Amino acid sequence: MSYAVLITCEHAGNIVPEAYKLLFDQSEDVLHSHEGWDPGAWHVAQYLGSQLNVTPLGCHTTRLLIEANRSLHSNQLFSRYTSHLNDEEKKLLIKDIYNPYRQSVQHKIEEQQKPVLHLSIHSFTPVYQGKERKVDLGLLYDPERASEHRFCRSLKHELACLAPGLAVLDNEPYLGIDDGFTSYLRSIYDDSQYLGIEIEISQKFVGDLGKVQQALGQGIIKVLFP
Ligand SMILES: [Zn+2]
Numbered sequence: 001m002s003y004a005v006l007i008t009c010e011h012a013g014n015i016v017p018e019a020y021k022l023l024f025d026q027s028e029d030v031l032h033s034h035e036g037w038d039p040g041a042w043h044v045a046q047y048l049g050s051q052l053n054v055t056p057l058g059c060h061t062t063r064l065l066i067e068a069n070r071s072l073h074s075n076q077l078f079s080r081y082t083s084h085l086n087d088e089e090k091k092l093l094i095k096d097i098y099n100p101y102r103q104s105v106q107h108k109i110e111e112q113q114k115p116v117l118h119l120s121i122h123s124f125t126p127v128y129q130g131k132e133r134k135v136d137l138g139l140l141y142d143p144e145r146a147s148e149h150r151f152c153r154s155l156k157h158e159l160a161c162l163a164p165g166l167a168v169l170d171n172e173p174y175l176g177i178d179d180g181f182t183s184y185l186r187s188i189y190d191d192s193q194y195l196g197i198e199i200e201i202s203q204k205f206v207g208d209l210g211k212v213q214q215a216l217g218q219g220i221i222k223v224l225f226p
Contacts, residue, residue, distance in 0.1 A: 001147070003117035003195070003224065005052050006108055009045040010069040010101075010181055011038035011122060012058030017097075020065055023081050035079075036062045038123040040206040044199075044213045045121040051217035052224075056121075057108065059101040066093040068101050069122075069180050076179075102181065109185070109194065116189075117151065118196045119220070120182055124173050126204040136167040137212065138200035140176035142183075145191045148176075151223060152197060158219035166215065173200065 014037040016024050030036055045056040059068040064079040071077070078090065085093075109116045126133055139155060141148035152170060159168045177183055182196030205212045 002114055004112035004114045005054050005224070006105070006112075006116050006118045007045050007049050007052070007054055007056040007121065008105055008118065008181070009038070009042050009056060009058040009121045011063050012042035012045065013037055013060030014062040014064075015060050016062055016065065024062075024064070027081070031062055031064065034123075034125050034203065036064055038121075039203050040201060040209055041121045041123045043209055044123075044201060044216070047209075047213045048119065048121070048217055048220065051221065057101075057105055059097070061097050066098050068098060069120075071179050071184055072098075074179050105181070106185070106188075109189065115147075115192060116194050117224075118182060118185065118194065120180075120196065120198045121201070122198055123201045123203045123206070126202045128173070133173055133202070134167055135169040135172040135200075136202045136204075137216070138169055138172045138174070138198075140171055140174060140180075140182070140198035140200060141196070142177050142186060143171070145186065145195070147191050148195045148197060151195055154223040155219050158222045159215055162219055163211065163215035166212065174198075 014031045016031065024031060042058050045058060049056040064081050066082065067077050067079070072094070082093065139152040141152050143149055156168050159166060176198060180198065182198055185194060185196050199216070201212060
């Protein structure tokens with residue numbers, strides 16, 4: 001099966017547009033933490049794009065303003081910095097930041113002549129609630145979607161050869177069917193049109209992403225072009 005590859009990054013940056021700067025007064029540390037964005041994720045997205053010859057799409061505005069990886073009905077759409085805003089102000093964030101990004105991804109999917117393999121790149125904190133996570137790299141998908149399951153099984157197999165010792169786990173540290181952009185897109189496009197895979201990379205590799213992203217790039221190429 002041949003796919004059109006689409007690479008996205010919902011938490012690519014921690015930019016705060018000028019009009020919203022006051023909301024984040026004294027919050028530089030939070031903006032630079034995982035709460036504000038996914039460190040390393042955009043770097044990996046760009047690397048994979050260069051290997052697969054596609055231009056990645058990213059949301060570079062901080063997730064603390066509006067969360068591009070949540071549905072409009074989610075109670076996590078707005079953060080502790082924006083949940084107090086009034087309806088008009090929230091609508092403006094949806095119109096100016098959320099919709100343009102999500103629609104640009106949807107347009108990309110719809111202009112393809114082939115089924116789309118969507119790789120949504122994220123990163124996670126290696127330590128959660130004081131405990132070290134056992135996962136280095138997570139492949140998040142819907143186990144009930146045969147094409148997604150097959151792709152992830154093959155990629156896992158390739159990664160086991162390319163990067164032995166790298167703990168690659170299915171649907172860890174989050175579930176692929178949790179509320180997120182890929183889950184939303186699955187509700188629109190069926191298994192024959194769309195594969196939505198979130199790739200979650202441990203932030204312990206930030207600063208030294210070389211080996212992990214190389215293995216990932218080579219693994220994906222091997223699965224796509226056996
Ligand atoms: Zn993320």
